[in-house]
Amino acid sequence: MSLRKVPCTIVTGFLGAGKTSLLRHVLQNADGRRLAVIVNEFGDVGIDGEILKGCGIASCPEENVVELANGCLCCTVADDFVPALESLIGRPDAPEHILIETSGLALPKPLVKAFNWPAIASRVTVDGVVAVVDGPAVAAGRFADDPEALAAQRAEDASLDHDNPLEEVYEDQLLCADMILLNKADLLDEATLDTVERDIRAVVPRAVKVLATRNGAVEPRILLGLGAAAEADLEARPSHHDDEEEHDHDDFESFVVELPETADPEAVVARLRRTAEAHDILRMKGFLAVAGKPMRLLVQGVGARFQQQFDRAWAAGEARRSRLVVIGRSGLDRAAIAAALAT
Numbered sequence: 639m640s641l642r643k644v645p646c647t648i649v650t651g652f653l654g655a656g657k658t659s660l661l662r663h664v665l666q667n668a669d670g671r672r673l674a675v676i677v678n679e680f681g682d683v684g685i686d687g688e689i690l691k692g693c694g695i696a697s698c699p700e701e702n703v704v705e706l707a708n709g710c711l712c713c714t715v716a717d718d719f720v721p722a723l724e725s726l727i728g729r730p731d732a733p734e735h736i737l738i739e740t741s742g743l744a745l746p747k748p749l750v751k752a753f754n755w756p757a758i759a760s761r762v763t764v765d766g767v768v769a770v771v772d773g774p775a776v777a778a779g780r781f782a783d784d785p786e787a788l789a790a791q792r793a794e795d796a797s798l799d800h801d802n803p804l805e806e807v808y809e810d811q812l813l814c815a816d817m818i819l820l821n822k823a824d825l826l827d828e829a830t831l832d833t834v835e836r837d838i839r840a841v842v843p844r845a846v847k848v849l850a851t852r853n854g855a856v857e858p859r860i861l862l863g864l865g866a867a868a869e870a871d872l873e874a875r876p877s878h879h880d881d882e883e884e885h886d887h888d889d890f891e892s893f894v895v896e897l898p899e900t901a902d903p904e905a906v907v908a909r910l911r912r913t914a915e916a917h918d919i920l921r922m923k924g925f926l927a928v929a930g931k932p933m934r935l936l937v938q939g940v941g942a943r944f945q946q947q948f949d950r951a952w953a954a955g956e957a958r959r960s961r962l963v964v965i966g967r968s969g970l971d972r973a974a975i976a977a978a979l980a981t
């Protein structure tokens with residue numbers, strides 16, 4: 639048995655930043671390297687695993703995509719994550735490199751810590767933590783504190799870090815990173831790119847490489863092989879949650895909306911966009927069944943920006959169901975959202 643530890647890359651980044659796009663790119667450009675993927679999502683329905691399985695990439699057969707849906711990896715380390723990793727490295731054709739896509743709301747540090755668990759410590763290492771940043775969302779101030787609300791809160795409780803839970807997650811992800819991808823560069827001009835990069839560097843005290851990317855397209859030879867051994871270097875990665883045993887996700891919620899088959903997907907997507915804007919929904923994703931089409935339509939919404947494409951044919955025996963995961967700050971008006979999407 640080889641004594642070499644299997645390198646693992648943890649891909650973190652807020653909801654919709656481009657993590658799955660990055661994984662897809664790496665899998666498609668693996669140059670024969672045997673890769674495996676562990677995907678975790680916040681919602682109850684796994685969409686990202688579906689997308690990756692739909693790629694049909696030879697170097698990453700379907701059984702090498704392990705989905706850990708329904709929960710948050712950083713909170714289910716013992717029950718889900720460590721066993722999943724053990725099972726992957728215990729296979730006769732164990733992967734040469736493992737990519738771990740955390741949910742957009744997960745804090746990466748508990749996951750890095752898990753690599754020190756005795757069951758796996760001698761067999762795996764964190765080759766690098768890569769944070770994918772949604773450039774336009776940063777530029778739009780998505781992760782910034784509201785100065786007035788913050789001042790009001792500080793007046794009551796001096797210990798509070800931020801009034802915006804999005805900012806805490808975003809900063810924790812950056813603070814843990816060995817490499818940062820400033821993604822969606824195609825949607826920003828040069829000056830805004832520079833501003834966003836400055837914002838990022840203001841959060842991160844260490845010298846970390848920041849690369850501007852489109853669709854997460856970064857060369858696997860740049861991304862893989864960072865050799866960070868992050869699990870041995872936890873002090874360099876501060877977190878807003880360092881004093882907590884466990885953190886909760888009460889700040890965010892998700893639910894699933896079922897829609898009927900449609901003959902007019904454009905109209906459905908327009909409705910999704912309007913609803914996302916009206917209810918400040920952070921993320922919507924899922925598949926639509928379109929009348930007369932053998933393919934399912936993958937629909938992705940990040941804030942009010944939507945994209946759709948046919949991804950694969952509905953399989954024989956698979957129900958043609960239109961289902962979308964909706965994720966937002968806690969307190970979403972589920973009834974109103976469901977009603978707005980149904981009409």
Ligand SMILES: Nc1nc2c(ncn2[C@@H]2O[C@H](COP(=O)(O)OP(=O)(O)OP(=O)(O)O)[C@@H](O)[C@H]2O)c(=O)[nH]1
Nearest residue numbers: 652653654655656657658659742822852853938945
């Ligand atoms: N214009 C543009 N769109 C992008 C880029 N990268 C990703 N997207 C789109 O953004 C949406 C979200 O991308 P994903 O790769 O699914 O993001 P994610 O981080 O995996 O999302 P979650 O797993 O839900 O947190 C999709 O519609 C992508 O096509 C980019 O560089 N430019």
